[in-house]
Amino acid sequence: MLPPNFIDDVYRIVRSIPHGKVTSYGAIAKSLGVARSSRMVGWALNKSLHTVPAHRVVNRNGLLTGKAAFGNQNEMKNLLEQEGIEVQGDQIVNFQKYFWDPDSLGDV
């Protein structure tokens, strides 16, 4: 079972994503020790949609899979572009270049 503070942990990590960077559900899940529950990360974000910069979280392909949750499906793309991230259609260009590993929190 997920820790009761799971959402809070996701909240903290997502908020820690540097400006102009993005990460994936799996990376967050892994960082929390629930690598196999990546879906739960998306679920947690949905619960905290308006309390975290969820637009910085995409799937492992850099695809804006959660854009629908923003109400306006262009909102997520817009937010990313505002941070200097190039988005083509629903996918981040050079995703690997913008990718940020949550585990690098303590590395800095």
Add this chain to the structure above:
DNA sequence: TGAGTGACTGTAA
């Protein structure tokens, strides 16, 4: 109570 669904991922064919 049981079955279906989802902001995912990894592996196999």
Add this chain to the structure above:
DNA sequence: CTTACAGCCACTC
């Protein structure tokens, strides 16, 4: 290269 399947956990009907 794309498509399919299984595992995962919580929520909703």
